[in-house]
Amino acid sequence: MLDTKEKVVEIRGLYKSFGDLDVLMGVDLDLYKGENLVVLGKSGSGKSVLIKILAGLLQQDAGSLKVLGNEIIKLNYRELNKLRLEIGFSFQNSALYDSMTVRENMEFPLVRNVKNLTKGEITKRIEGLLDSVGLPQTINQMPSELSGGQKKRIGIARTLILEPQIMLYDEPTAGLDPITCGDINNLINQVKEEFNTSSIVITHDLTCAKSTGDRMALLLEGKFDAVGSFEEVFELAEDERVKSFYDYNFIRK
Template sequence: MEEKVVEIKGLKKSFGDLKVLQGVDLDLHKGENLVVLGKSGSGKSVLIKIMVGLLRQDAGMMKVLGQEVSTLNTKALNALRLKIGFSFQNSALYDSMTVRENMEFPLVRNVKNLTRGEITKKIEGLLDSVGLPQSINQMPSELSGGQKKRIGVARTLILNPEIMLYDEPTAGLDPITCSEINNLILEVKERFNTSSIVITHDLTCAKDTGDRMAVLLDGQFKAMGTFEEVFTHADDQRVKSFYDYNFIHS
């Protein structure tokens, strides 16, 4: 039996009359890349915010690494968040800091008693792992969009997270850079033994990075399985039209 690092059952969330999640069931297994597909406004981000305790569900269960998130106090929630790496859509680098300082920030803030040498070694190792060792003293303004994404991923990895969350990792990037980021997501899984949720509406990203897909429509997962299973056997016309829009009209 595969170990579940995230377990979601009957999850519901509304904002006033707007029903965003309407009874969602989902599991993330250890060592798996799970892609959550959906159009803008489908509830993908709400799902992630509940996972890290930024929002609370109206009903249902959200267990992360064996803990029901909604029952955790502030201290326990903060401890859990340190085990979850969040790669933001815009990379979320501090413009006034060098790459080194951006990488140092979460490390110095959360890990005590590290020597200057240990910090530098860890930063250099992670920059090397994302193919950007030479950028350590650069400012974010000197980096391309793809380089910022890579640095953002490296900074996320600095606290050795067990779970990685990628929010639209290929948004706004050219096709070649998209391919590089997709490969990086696969390399991170292999090298750092992470379990990942990749939120995207880019089907090329989904196909290249995902072990499994889950398609979120109208607040529920309407299809789940491998890329071929989801899109070859899609009974729901909306799942098929999602594929057509990405691959025929783009």
């Protein structure tokens, strides 16, 4: 399925706790170039914590985490920011800057990280991306004027403006109706094809997982107990915890 087996993310023995609460307890995971890896788990299982560590927003307590060959914890602020240009992060609630228009939201990372762009080039890039996510008409709108699905799309477009190699999606379909969920799932697949990204999709929605994932990884009690294709992880699962997760999503045949 995958073009190559080159690893873009390599996680070994990752631990993270908050006070007395152990969230990640020895996580091992690889993300290969050009794949969509879906990380599933119950709410509060540490899925979002994992990608926040990956983006350098949180620090692990122990373990190794390499992104594009760089050990995150060893990078200084400048090196980390350089690496962040290669990582796009789509937030659960979109995290659009609500005092700025859609255009300003998209300009914000671009003008601060890519030098010597003319106004025309910036506009062309923004309009191109808004076309890609199907929302060219929203360019001058404020985030408060957009629907939940539109905000998600704009959030994804904003992360793509820096042309990252890796995309991290945090609960991309949370709080959306089934039709908009389908649109977002299609967009995640489109991003992979069009921008040649490798992605980690965090979700507890099995429909999203099945539509977008090349591989699944199920986070249970701080560790990845099951990693593989959708069929391997769920349909052939023997573990009661995995079965119950699957049954809860009402899609077992």
